[in-house]
Amino acid sequence: MSDNSPARHALADLTTLGLGGPAGRLVTAESADDIVSAVQEAARADEPLLVLGGGSNVVIGDVGFPGTVLLIRSSGIEVVGEHGDTVSVRVAAGHPWDDCVAQTVADGLSGIECLSGIPGAAGSTPIQNVGAYGQDVSQTIESVTVYDRTEGEIDVFGPADCRFEYRNSLFKYTDRWVVLDVTFRLRRDPLSGPVGHAELARLLGVAEGDRVPSADARASVLELRRSKGMVLDPGDPDTDSVGSFFTNPVLSAAAYTELRRRLDGTEPPAWPGADGVMKVSAAWLIERAGFKRGYTRGAVGISSKHILALTHRGGGTTGELLELATEIRDTVHERLGVTLRPEPVLVGCEL
Incomplete structure (x- = not known):
């Protein structure tokens, strides 16, 4: 864990909008233990805490944030269980989301292929119940491991506990829980789930409800997102x-x-x-x-x-x-x- 407290860091540099005032203190956490330690340290100091992943779904005011900004940079993706064609994959909160999608598709796992190209970190996906092109993460999340700031303990939430709704969850409007990792239940299957979005189906040349190779679904989603400026590009x-x-x-x-x-x-x-x-x-x-x-x-x-x-x-x-x-x-x-x-x-x- 690194503490960059000597300087007042511009949060604009950490968001995809390139907007936001300074952080009072910036701490980078590279593991779940680092995350918990940083949260506990901020609590002992009675400092406000802002948890920041990829900075792709946050708007920060011009005044910035006066307390500790915890930058989540943990990484790692691993298979933690297999039952027939069902594979449980655990992803660290700071792991880049599209890297996660790319790896699962390359490994022959389907379930999140239509969520390709979405910027940000894996730990942010349950907070927003991230979704696109007929899929959202609530369809595949098996569990979310969190640190409970109120109780001072680590807990594991199942899908029902997360209270997923359209682009919403239990986590969105409270800072009580800090996501440490997310486990997804995917299928060992070279084909995507049924294509559930008309625009994507047209590009793939199939009917809604058809299945296609997951790699094709991913490529088409990326093509659509790029055409709409929805894939990060420094030149655009x-x-x-x-x-x-x-x-x-x-x-x-x-x-x-x-x-x-x-x-x-x-x-x-x-x-x-x-x-x-x-x-x-x-x-x-x-x-x-x-x-x-x-x-x-x-x-x-x-x-x-x-x-x-x-x-x-x-x-x-x-x-x-x-x-x-x-x-x-x-x-x-x-x-x-x-x-x-x-x-x-x-x-x-x-x-």
Whole structure:
């Protein structure tokens, strides 16, 4: 474990947005033991603690963070159990997520291949219930090992304990638990799971529900993500983002009816859920409200490739980014009656 406390480190350097003020103290943890030790040390010092993985799904305020920022850099992926075609794979919290996906696909394991190209660390995936192209991690997570800051002990949560919902979990809005590792239950199978996303199916040339070689699914997902600026690329300013800034709103039957009324009967892209709710495309709503790809506002703007991605072009502030996000949210609400909610975690700022 390394302590970089002598200098005030700019958190902008540790986030994919390139935004955020300084850290009071920066500590790097390279193992689960390091993580626990750093958390305990911050508790003894009565310091605020911010746990940071890949910095790809967080918006940090311009004031920064006054306490200890714990940078998770643990790594490692290992098979910890096999039962027939089912393989349990444990991944350290700091292990780069796409490296994990690439290795499992190369090893002939399927279940997370459509989550290729998502930036960040493995330990962040259960927090957001990360998902894309018809898969999310709640479908394959077997357990999450955490350090409980309240009880001062290590615990293991099963899927039900994690309370997974769409882009949400027990962990998202509390700092009580710090993820140490995640175990995934995958299949030893060269074929992907059933393709569950229309755009991906079209690119693969198959029908939804068909299965394809997992390597083909991964390659196609990466192609789609690159076309939308959703794979980190230092040469592409459209990738300086947190990915999708807003989640797809889930509307009650009454709210969906009101939306259709405002649209004069136009049917928005939507997917039915339990209890009559409808999940509506946030991207479609933003475009319907009048925003276009490439819209800029000073040093920030909407990606030229994907309307859900808010980007930082350099030299800007978190305040500017949040002003843009507020403009989008308020305009969508004013014109369509739907409130968009941010997907990333906001630290030292609010929307």
